[in-house]
Amino acid sequence: MTEVQDQYEAYPYPERDPKDEKKRLITGSPSHPVEMDHFLWGGKRDWSQPLRVLVAGGGTGDGLIQIAAVMAAAGKPYQITYLDLSRAARAIAEQRAAVRGLTGITFVTDSLLNAAQYGPFDYIDCCGVLHHLPEPQQGFDALSAALAPEGGIGLMVYAPYGRSGVYPLQDAFGALLAGMTPQDRLAAARKVFKRLPKGHPFAVNPHLVDHKASDAGFYDLLLHSQDRPFTVTDLAGALEAAGLDLVNFAQPALYDLARLLPEGVTAPDGLDRIGRMAVAEELRGTIKVHVAYAVKAGRGAQVQARPADMTLVPHLIGVPPGPLAQQIAKTGTAPIRSGDEKFPEPLAKSCAPLIAMIDGRRSLAQIAAGAHLDHFAFAAQWRAIDRVLGDWGLLRYTRISA
Numbered sequence: 326m327t328e329v330q331d332q333y334e335a336y337p338y339p340e341r342d343p344k345d346e347k348k349r350l351i352t353g354s355p356s357h358p359v360e361m362d363h364f365l366w367g368g369k370r371d372w373s374q375p376l377r378v379l380v381a382g383g384g385t386g387d388g389l390i391q392i393a394a395v396m397a398a399a400g401k402p403y404q405i406t407y408l409d410l411s412r413a414a415r416a417i418a419e420q421r422a423a424v425r426g427l428t429g430i431t432f433v434t435d436s437l438l439n440a441a442q443y444g445p446f447d448y449i450d451c452c453g454v455l456h457h458l459p460e461p462q463q464g465f466d467a468l469s470a471a472l473a474p475e476g477g478i479g480l481m482v483y484a485p486y487g488r489s490g491v492y493p494l495q496d497a498f499g500a501l502l503a504g505m506t507p508q509d510r511l512a513a514a515r516k517v518f519k520r521l522p523k524g525h526p527f528a529v530n531p532h533l534v535d536h537k538a539s540d541a542g543f544y545d546l547l548l549h550s551q552d553r554p555f556t557v558t559d560l561a562g563a564l565e566a567a568g569l570d571l572v573n574f575a576q577p578a579l580y581d582l583a584r585l586l587p588e589g590v591t592a593p594d595g596l597d598r599i600g601r602m603a604v605a606e607e608l609r610g611t612i613k614v615h616v617a618y619a620v621k622a623g624r625g626a627q628v629q630a631r632p633a634d635m636t637l638v639p640h641l642i643g644v645p646p647g648p649l650a651q652q653i654a655k656t657g658t659a660p661i662r663s664g665d666e667k668f669p670e671p672l673a674k675s676c677a678p679l680i681a682m683i684d685g686r687r688s689l690a691q692i693a694a695g696a697h698l699d700h701f702a703f704a705a706q707w708r709a710i711d712r713v714l715g716d717w718g719l720l721r722y723t724r725i726s727a
């Protein structure tokens with residue numbers, strides 16, 4: 326067994342108790358079906374067709390359970406293949422699915438490098454795995470090979486700047502604690518960690534919290550033997566080499582250079598889309614992970630939902646429309662959060678009644694009619710709503726519940 330396999334057998338990640346499935350559903354990006362449709366199928370997927378899913382490196386099952394639970398609740402057909410090398414992680418994922426009574430899942434203990442054997446897939450979730458492979462490019466290539474021509478991938482990889490301080494500690498612990506069992510490494514590292522100087526880049530980085538959450542979190546963050554972060558440029562390069570296009574990041578606003586530049590400063594004309602996002606990543610400095618959607622090369626520019634299409638059905642994810650509309654009506658500001666950071670954005674109070682009408686069932690045309698707005702007046706208001714709520718990952722388009 327490799328050191329990485331040892332780690333995930335000893336500390337299945339993330340630490341989860343199957344009993345908690347009775348109390349809550351963990352949701353997030355990537356791999357919420359509503360968000361998948363938005364980025365990969367123009368918001369118009371025919372959900373009566375079975376969705377063939379691969380969860381690659383599924384760990385203790387967060388992505389798996391989210392997809393299966395949302396599909397089951399919506400009454401839509403699916404078949405999921407869960408793939409992971411760790412038997413301990415798989416056992417927890419299986420128990421979680423059993424507690425929820427979820428069916429339609431095949432559990433497989435194997436490497437995602439063999440993914441194509443189990444496919445093809447309409448959707449592949451690969452969250453927090455590719456940066457842990459000895460040769461990450463082989464992982465990107467394997468997922469691409471397992472993807473159906475019109476399918477899409479939702480992935481998360483670590484990003485370097487927001488993890489400042491992590492890598493010197495991983496290197497130091499790697500050199501100091503080599504050859505120990507995972508349990509002894511953890512115990513020794515926790516003691517060394519307590520003596521870290523207050524000015525260490527890790528100690529002054531307020532965005533890193535995993536090490537406080539659990540043993541598995543501490544191990545994954547600071548004791549990982551294989552962890553290679555990706556800049557925007559690295560990620561775009563790895564996708565391109567695998568024959569994939571980056572559709573977008575789940576929160577495009579984070580990568581929007583215009584939002585970061587003061588009046589009078591503009592990006593040079595020669596800077597392309599990836600170049601602009603790369604500069605935004607450097608200027609922001611706090612991005613810890615990249616959550617992105619990708620499709621086969623040549624399709625990237627055409628698959629994301631475009632709200633100019635009035636037949637689309639908008640959804641809010643993670644925020645109830647009523648209170649959000651009330652807050653915007655009162656303050657003229659959308660209360661945006663990303664991770665532990667706040668990014669309040671101005672949004673005209675007149676947008677509030679339109680937001681209040683979002684229920685996951687009404688189309689844009691029905692919302693325009695309900696607000697008694699003509700096409701042009703509605704389009705101008707909705708563009709503003711979409712620029713704020715869409716770009717920050719709160720507003721998506723799908724007919725999954727329409």
Ligand SMILES: C[S@@+](CC[C@H](N)C(=O)[O-])C[C@H]1O[C@@H](n2cnc3c(N)ncnc32)[C@H](O)[C@@H]1O
Nearest residue numbers: 333338382383384409410411436437452453454
């Ligand atoms: C950080 S965990 C992420 C788990 C899950 N995707 C999540 O986001 O909660 C990484 C997982 O990838 C698995 N893994 C690592 N290398 C793998 C490989 N080559 N094939 C399949 N799984 C792998 C590990 O066993 C571990 O469960």
